[in-house]
Structure formats: structure tokens, C-alpha cells
Amino acid sequence: MSETTIAAPGRTGADPEPAAPRQLSMQQALNLALADILATDPAAVVLGEDVGTLGGVFRVTDGLQGRFGAARVFDTPLAESGILGMSVGLAMAGFHPLPEVQFDGFAYPAVNQIVCQIGRMNYRSRGTLPMPITLRVPSFGGIRAPEHHGESLEALFAHVPGLKVVSPSTPEEAYHLLRYAAARPDPVIFMEPKSRYWQKGEVSTGRRGADGDLGSRVARPGKHVTLIAWGAMVARCLQVAELAAEDGIEVEVLDLRWLKPLDAEGLAASVRRTRRAVVVHEAPLTSGLGAEVAALVTERCFDTLRAPVERVTGFDVPYPSGDLEDEYIPNIDRILFGIQRVLEYRRG
Amino acid sequence: MPATTDPPALTAPELRELYRLMAATRALDTAAVAWQRQGAIPGFAPQLGQEAAQVGSGFVVDRRRDFAFPTYRELGVARAMGVDMVGYMATHKALWHGGLYDPAQSRFAPVQAVVAGSVLHAVGWAHGQTLAGHDGVALSYFGDGASSQGDVHEAMNFAGVLRAPVVFFVQNNGWAISVPTERQVAGGSVAARAAGYGIVSERVDGNDVVAVVEATRRAFAQARSGGGPVLIEAMTYRRGPHSTSDDPGRYRSLEDERRDAGTDPLERLAQQLLRTGAADQAFLEEARSAAAADAEQVRTKLAALGPRPGREMFEFVYQEPTGALKSQAAAWRVESEHV
Structure with missing residues (x-):
């Protein structure tokens, strides 16, 4: 631990002047967001396994300890319940913790602290002990990782009262959604699509305001069918839309972004236009978030729907080894089949 | 033993105050069991017999800068820290899980039903004091049963690595519901584990309030001065059931209880007060009747609290x-x- 100490949590510094938009990878955009958070919010602290000296196994926290000191960016012992439980205490002491769980599967040992403590402390204390914690979780598959390094936990977290869940799909979204989440007085599970860490995109800094950060966003407009996705599946759905366009099918891609709260109105608005919906996710089918999406769409668009909401998802199996990953994660063909089914559906 | 100077001995007024607090705790605790039997509250986890451990440790907390992290059986700590007891008892009336007192103002975290749930919170809060340059100390309560939980290991390891200003106060009351300490704590001592984390520890007679206050003061002095975490294992005895739903007759006999409980901590302090002349019989009687009146007042106010x-x-x-x-x-x- 360095000699650096934080004078008093709670003050907010001025935001740096917005720079011209630049090409950054998602990993760089997240790193920039964390740097801007630490620079503007003296109560913000980054903690986790290897986040300090190493800069994180994905280098998302690269250079932050050197710039902000070992008091504000610190390595913890290798214990996820400890990291999250400690974050609760830091929040009670007035800090805004930004813990990292190194890989999605490592969140399981911390579920007790996430569900029973982080999700409930505001409630238990009748709003007197809020939990402004943003938990960063490198999430989903696609990198040929070992077991326990490629899980899709959004439905688990979205089911927990008191938590909010968000997943960015692009570097731009990653920067802004992380800034937004870190400024919230409630806990946010921030699911970073690890297969997209190294993909570049244009990133504008500064703040875009709550309207830009809340709800879903139309990633590509279309009029025949809505593909609903989040995280890494958004880019895949955009590829699918490109291919479908060659056959004259205009696919709308809706990037949900927030998995809790779900943007019911955004979903309904899109499906009212296209009258068909396919939801795509990496997580297993049964009790996955696709079921919730299908229910929301059906409740709001029952009369307009031309076909039942289709789900193209992972299977009800443990996340497979890297060699089978491409068989498990929804691929272009399976998504196209899903689109075909809703287009060809006829009322019986 | 922590390597700090022994704090000054307790004064006669302090000893009398400790007796008042312990008597008030006993009266309220005993009354709460009766209220449950009468149907006024649905359940209660009595701390009968742990008054010295609870009041003695809570007595040391400085509410301007420290913070206590209780379990669901810390009535005496709450009483000693001046927590609103109607708000505290509201959790047992099933009005609100965490109670209806203000935890931030009271410096007493919400009632915690998850065994070992708050031990890590104490470490995080304590490390926050270091980061902010404050000299507050976190006081973390857990029991012999909770010591089996992985979070306690993580908390002690984190505290040891970070040198966090936290005092782990373990009440070893002999029983985790029906399972005795010898089938709960391998090696027989939670305090002995602290050495493995580089944490100073001491075992005290948890039924001797003077020993508890002195040990807690030493621990706070060490933690506050940057000496790192301390663990105190207060050896006491849960004289009552685990909760009002429990039936201790299924796992221990009255003979066992008489043999193992030792001298009642209240009686022990009373004898000490009389022996040293710090108080007379009239004081003890006045303290006990004030405690009864106190419990009755809580009962009246609690009864008046409707559902949320x-x-x-x-x-x-x-x-x-x-x-x-x-x-x-x-x-x-x-x-x-x-x-």
C-alpha cells in the first residue's frame, strides 16, 4: 500500500474536456472510462485480483495504479466473496467501489455477498446505506478459455432484487455505460463481452446524458424482423442482418444494453414496427433472459405479432470446452434459421 | 496479548454503568422471550448469559468514529451503544429485517441474519478508514458457529494483508444451535487461528465484564494506532435456546447447563461491586427496577408500532x-x- 490517502470521499471533480472521437478497442475504452471516473470522483476505488501492478488479466485497469496510486487501485487476495464483501463495507464508509471479478465464473463464490448483501443492504437499511458498487465482470464466451471462464450470468443477476445489469456491445457503449453505471447510487453488474475487448470502434468522451445511456438502442434499423441481443451477440446479429439484406430481408437489430431494467417500451416500439422478434443470447435456453424478453414482447405486441417470439440461444448444457464453443454459441446459421422460422410462420 | 500499554482500570462509575447496561439487557432479553410466548412478537434469539461479552465490548465503541457490525443476537451491544431499542426490537416483531433504527446514525449496522455475512463488511469499512485517513475502528461480531464460514477466513486474511483497523469479537457461547463447539471448531479455539493470519488475538473470560472491557480497549488502542487487526474470543455460554423456536432439551440436559454455564455474569459483577464497595445493595436493586421499567417501556412502544x-x-x-x-x-x- 502506498502512502497515498484519500482526503475525504464524496467530492466530485470536474470532467476532463471531451476529446475528439478516436478509434479505441473496448479494453482501451473501458480503461479510459475508469481513468475518467477515478479522476472525477475522489470516492471511486478500483479493487480486485491483479488489477493493480499487472493492470488486470485483460489489461482493463492498465496504468491506473501508477496514475492514481495504490490506495485507490489495489490488488486484493484471491477471494471473490472477500472482494465483494469488502466492497459493501467500503460503500458503507462512503466510497464508490469498482470491484472486478476476473472472469464470469469467478462470480459464483461471491453470489452470497452479491445477492444477500449488495442487493439488499439498501432495502435492509431503509435507504440509509446505499450500495453504489459497479461490479465489472468479463463475461460470455468466444475466447477458447478453460472451464469457468465463459459464463453468461445475466439471468441470474437480473433475477435478484436490488441489482441492475448492463452489458455494452461496442467501445463507445462501453465507455459511456461504465461512466453512467459508476455514477449511480445503486449496484450495477457490468458485463463486459470479453470476446469484444480487442475490437476497435469510435469513442467520444465527455458525457452523453441519461437519455443516451438508458434503455435499448437500435443498432441497425429494419422493417421485417427485430433481432434482440446484448453484449457480444450484437455484433453477430449485425453480421446476420448484413447477410439477410442480400436476400431482401431488412433486419432491425436492437441492442438491449440494460438487462435490468429491461427496456419494455423500446422492445415494443421495435416489434410493433417489424411484427416479428427473435431474441439471441449465449446463455442456456431454459429460464434465460430470452424468456423474459418474449413475455414482455407478447404482453405488449400480442395483437401485432405475426409469429411467436423465437429464441436462439445456448443450450441447457454446461458451457462447453473451447473446441465445442462454436457449436454452443448462437452462430450466423442458427440465427438465420430463427429468422426464417418467424418469417415463414403461418397461423394454424 | 496486544503489545500496547494497558488502559487505566475501570472506575467505580464505569462499573456501575456496566451493571446498569447489563441489567437492562437481561431484563429486555428475558421480557422478549415472554412476549414471544404471549404472541406479541413472532420470534426472538435470546442472548441470555452473554451480557458481559456484549455490553463489555459495545461499551468501548466511540460512536463519533467507530462502527459495529452485529449479527442477529447483539441486544447487549445495541443497548451499550445507545441504539434505539424499540427500533432494534422491531426486527424481532417482523416489522423490518434490519430493524427500524438508523444504522448510519447509530454506528450499528442493520441486524444481519446471514451467518458471517457482515464480517467482510467490517473489514471493508475499516480499510475505508485507512484510505480516508480517519482513525475509526470496525467492531465485527460473530460466533463459534460462524467461524466455520468461508467468509470469516476471507475476512481475517484480507484484514491481515491490509492491516485493517478491525476488531473481530468472537462470542464463543458453546453452541451453534444444537452443535457444540467441539464439533464446530477444529483445534478448539478461534483465537488460535488468528496467528495464521498474522493477527494478534486473545481469549478472555467472556462472563467477566471487566476482562472484556479491558481486552476490547487494548484491541481498539492497537487497531486505532495502526497496529492492525485484533481478534478477541470471549468464552461465554448461551444459557437460553438458540431462538424461541429451539428446544435445547433435545441436545443438552439441565445438568449440562448448570455445569457448563459457570457463574451468571450479572451476579458476578454484582458481587464484585459489593466486594469492592463500588456499589451497595440499594444501587443493585435500583438498577434492576430501572431495567424492568426500561423493558416495559420498550414493550409499550413496540406494541404501539403497527405494521409497515x-x-x-x-x-x-x-x-x-x-x-x-x-x-x-x-x-x-x-x-x-x-x-
Whole structure:
């Protein structure tokens, strides 16, 4: 631990002047967001396994300890319940913790602290002990990782009262959604699509305001069918839309972004236009978030729907080894089949 | 033993105050069991026999800068720290999980039902004092049963690595519901584990309030001065059931209880006060009748507390509630409150 100490949590510094938009990878955009958070919010602290000296196994926290000191960016012992439980205490002491769980599967040992403590402390204390914690979780598959390094936990977290869940799909979204989440007085599970860490995109800094950060966003407009996705599946759905366009099918891609709260109105608005919906996710089918999406769409668009909401998802199996990953994660063909089914559906 | 100078001995007024607090704790604790039997509250976890451990440790907390992290059996700590006891007992009346006192103001975290749930919170809060340059100390309560939980290991390891200003106060009351310490704590001592984390520890007679206060003061002095965490294992005895739903007759006999409980901590302090001349019989009687009046006042005020309005289910889930939650609250109002 360095000699650096934080004078008093709670003050907010001025935001740096917005720079011209630049090409950054998602990993760089997240790193920039964390740097801007630490620079503007003296109560913000980054903690986790290897986040300090190493800069994180994905280098998302690269250079932050050197710039902000070992008091504000610190390595913890290798214990996820400890990291999250400690974050609760830091929040009670007035800090805004930004813990990292190194890989999605490592969140399981911390579920007790996430569900029973982080999700409930505001409630238990009748709003007197809020939990402004943003938990960063490198999430989903696609990198040929070992077991326990490629899980899709959004439905688990979205089911927990008191938590909010968000997943960015692009570097731009990653920067802004992380800034937004870190400024919230409630806990946010921030699911970073690890297969997209190294993909570049244009990133504008500064703040875009709550309207830009809340709800879903139309990633590509279309009029025949809505593909609903989040995280890494958004880019895949955009590829699918490109291919479908060659056959004259205009696919709308809706990037949900927030998995809790779900943007019911955004979903309904899109499906009212296209009258068909396919939801795509990496997580297993049964009790996955696709079921919730299908229910929301059906409740709001029952009369307009031309076909039942289709789900193209992972299977009800443990996340497979890297060699089978491409068989498990929804691929272009399976998504196209899903689109075909809703287009060809006829009322019986 | 922590390597700090022994604090000054307790004064006669302090000893009398400790007796008043312990008597008040005993009276309220005993009354609460009766209220449960009468149907006034649905359940209660008595701390009968742990008054010295609880009052003695809570007595040391400086409410301007420290913070205590209780379990669900810390009535005596709450009483010693001046927590609003009606708000505290509200958790046992099933009005609100965490109680109705203000935890931030009281410096006493919400009642915690998860065994070992708050031990890590104490470490995080304590490390926050270091980061902020404050000299507050976190006081973490847990028992021999909770010491089996992985979070306690993580908390002690984190505290040891970070040199966090936290005092782990373990009440070893002999029983985790029906399982005795010898089948709970390998090696027989939670205090002995502290050495493995580089944490100073001491075992005290948890039924001797003077020993508890002195050990806690030493621990606080060390933690506050940057000496790192301390663990105190207060050896005591749970004289009552685990909770009002428990039946100790299924796992221990009255003979066992008489043999193992030792001298009642209240009686022990009373004898010490009389022996040293710090108090007389009239004081003891006055303290006991004040305690009874105190418990009666809590009963009256608690009885007057109606159920929380149902809308509060929705109000404290988030600081910024979601649209879905607002819709559910609105639907609940229409369908359940008929408005």
C-alpha cells in the first residue's frame, strides 16, 4: 500500500474536456472510462485480483495504479466473496467501489455477498446505506478459455432484487455505460463481452446524458424482423442482418444494453414496427433472459405479432470446452434459421 | 496479548454503568422471550448469559468514529451503544429485517441474519478508514458457529494483508444451535487461528465484564494506532435456546447447563461491586427496577408500532427504482389497497 490517502470521499471533480472521437478497442475504452471516473470522483476505488501492478488479466485497469496510486487501485487476495464483501463495507464508509471479478465464473463464490448483501443492504437499511458498487465482470464466451471462464450470468443477476445489469456491445457503449453505471447510487453488474475487448470502434468522451445511456438502442434499423441481443451477440446479429439484406430481408437489430431494467417500451416500439422478434443470447435456453424478453414482447405486441417470439440461444448444457464453443454459441446459421422460422410462420 | 500499554482500570462509575447496561439487557432479553410466548412478537434469539461479552465490548465503541457490525443476537451491544431499542426490537416483531433504527446514525449496522455475512463488511469499512485517513475502528461480531464460514477466513486474511483497523469479537457461547463447539471448531479455539493470519488475538473470560472491557480497549488502542487487526474470543455460554423456536432439551440436559454455564455474569459483577464497595445493595436493586421499567417501556412502544405500510416493500429496493418496479407498486396499490 502506498502512502497515498484519500482526503475525504464524496467530492466530485470536474470532467476532463471531451476529446475528439478516436478509434479505441473496448479494453482501451473501458480503461479510459475508469481513468475518467477515478479522476472525477475522489470516492471511486478500483479493487480486485491483479488489477493493480499487472493492470488486470485483460489489461482493463492498465496504468491506473501508477496514475492514481495504490490506495485507490489495489490488488486484493484471491477471494471473490472477500472482494465483494469488502466492497459493501467500503460503500458503507462512503466510497464508490469498482470491484472486478476476473472472469464470469469467478462470480459464483461471491453470489452470497452479491445477492444477500449488495442487493439488499439498501432495502435492509431503509435507504440509509446505499450500495453504489459497479461490479465489472468479463463475461460470455468466444475466447477458447478453460472451464469457468465463459459464463453468461445475466439471468441470474437480473433475477435478484436490488441489482441492475448492463452489458455494452461496442467501445463507445462501453465507455459511456461504465461512466453512467459508476455514477449511480445503486449496484450495477457490468458485463463486459470479453470476446469484444480487442475490437476497435469510435469513442467520444465527455458525457452523453441519461437519455443516451438508458434503455435499448437500435443498432441497425429494419422493417421485417427485430433481432434482440446484448453484449457480444450484437455484433453477430449485425453480421446476420448484413447477410439477410442480400436476400431482401431488412433486419432491425436492437441492442438491449440494460438487462435490468429491461427496456419494455423500446422492445415494443421495435416489434410493433417489424411484427416479428427473435431474441439471441449465449446463455442456456431454459429460464434465460430470452424468456423474459418474449413475455414482455407478447404482453405488449400480442395483437401485432405475426409469429411467436423465437429464441436462439445456448443450450441447457454446461458451457462447453473451447473446441465445442462454436457449436454452443448462437452462430450466423442458427440465427438465420430463427429468422426464417418467424418469417415463414403461418397461423394454424 | 496486544503489545500496547494497558488502559487505566475501570472506575467505580464505569462499573456501575456496566451493571446498569447489563441489567437492562437481561431484563429486555428475558421480557422478549415472554412476549414471544404471549404472541406479541413472532420470534426472538435470546442472548441470555452473554451480557458481559456484549455490553463489555459495545461499551468501548466511540460512536463519533467507530462502527459495529452485529449479527442477529447483539441486544447487549445495541443497548451499550445507545441504539434505539424499540427500533432494534422491531426486527424481532417482523416489522423490518434490519430493524427500524438508523444504522448510519447509530454506528450499528442493520441486524444481519446471514451467518458471517457482515464480517467482510467490517473489514471493508475499516480499510475505508485507512484510505480516508480517519482513525475509526470496525467492531465485527460473530460466533463459534460462524467461524466455520468461508467468509470469516476471507475476512481475517484480507484484514491481515491490509492491516485493517478491525476488531473481530468472537462470542464463543458453546453452541451453534444444537452443535457444540467441539464439533464446530477444529483445534478448539478461534483465537488460535488468528496467528495464521498474522493477527494478534486473545481469549478472555467472556462472563467477566471487566476482562472484556479491558481486552476490547487494548484491541481498539492497537487497531486505532495502526497496529492492525485484533481478534478477541470471549468464552461465554448461551444459557437460553438458540431462538424461541429451539428446544435445547433435545441436545443438552439441565445438568449440562448448570455445569457448563459457570457463574451468571450479572451476579458476578454484582458481587464484585459489593466486594469492592463500588456499589451497595440499594444501587443493585435500583438498577434492576430501572431495567424492568426500561423493558416495559420498550414493550409499550413496540406494541404501539403497527405494521409497515406495504408500499415500503417497493420503496427501498433501489435509490433509483426501475420502471418495472414502479409498475408493480402501482398495480399492487390498485389490487391490494383498492385505490
